[in-house]
Amino acid sequence: MNEPRSAHQLSDEQKACYQENGYLIGLPPVFTPEEMRRINAELPHLLALLKPGETTKDIREWHEASQYLYEICLNPRILDLVEGVLGPDFYCWASNFFIKEPRSTSTVGWHQDAYYWPMAPHNSVTVWVAFDDVDEGNGGMKIIPGSHRGGIVKHQRGTDTDSVLTLQLEDGSDFSSEAAVQFRMKAGECSLHDDRAIHGSQANPSDRRRAGLTIRYSGTNVKNDLAVNPNFKTYLCRGTDTFHHNPVGVPPTTRFGRPNFKAVSKEEAGLG
Known part of the structure; x- marks a missing residue:
């Protein structure tokens, strides 16, 4: 007898849409309003672990030490x-916050995630979980449909001093920002995008915070280059890992914690 399909199991149509466009939005919420209130109420405990001079973008891979x-x-x-x-x-291997406070000038230049990652083959997806309502008014992400099918585009060091990325797509790259789709999500919703999809976001001139947590997942066939990112750890989410390509992490036992290593930056990873 067939089990009933979960509301969060993708339909064949949604899978086809993802393969064609490289992203999915308009998905059922992954957290209820009450769950998001609890999650946001606990967030300050995590932020309190930041050291002087650090910002929220330094919260990278803290899932390794924080329940x-x-x-x-x-x-x-x-x-x-x-x-x-x-x-x-598949396994989970990375997470990081992108928080734009009200009136923030911080931007994210057009880029492809896979350009920064020493991983092969391309079989990874990023989940962007909205902690706040997100739209064009407070710097919500934009993505160029179908751009994941064009391969990896050459990146260059960015000249936009407000961009959180030091590398972005080389001027003259064959893509049109006019085709970009604006993401709009309520708190508790999420989006999915391919590691090769071209995306970015503008500043937040509004009086609203724009907080999102990105979580990276890869099929167990994907191998990381430990010579570039020696701190890489995987956490099996579903199924089995018959490849054993990568180190396996130990789930955290502390409610709020941070790893005892500094996450490898793009420059340190040889990608900047």
Whole structure:
């Protein structure tokens, strides 16, 4: 007898849309309003662990030491969505915050995630979980449909001093920002995008915060180059890992914590 399909299991139509466009939005919420209130109420405990001179973008891979983030990364509703893209065998390996406070001039230049990652083959998806309502007014992400099918585009060091990325697509790259789709999400919703999809975001001139947590997942067939990123750890989410390409992390036992290593920057990773 067939089991009833979860609301977060992708339909064949949604899977086809993802393969064609490189992203999915308009998905069922992965957290209820009450769950998001609790998550946001606990967020200051995590932010309190930042050291002087650090910003929220330094919260990278803290799921390795923080149950608070680890539980979000392994939320079954999120994993149902990811399984629809990657198949039954996949792991989580990265998370980081992108928080634009009200009146923030911070931008994210057009880029492809895969350009920064020493990983192969391309079989990864990013989940962007909205902690706040997100739209064009407070710097919501934009993505260029179908851009993931054009391969990896050459990047250059960015000249935009407000961009959180030091590398962005080389001027004259064959893509049109006019085709970009604006993401609009309510708190508790999420989007999915391919590691080769071209995306970016503008500043936040509004009086509203724009906070999102990105979580990276890859099929177990994907191998990381430890010579470039020696701190890489995987956390199996679904299925089995018959490849054993990568180190396996130990789930955290502390509610709020940070790893005892500094995450490898893009420059340190040889990608800047």
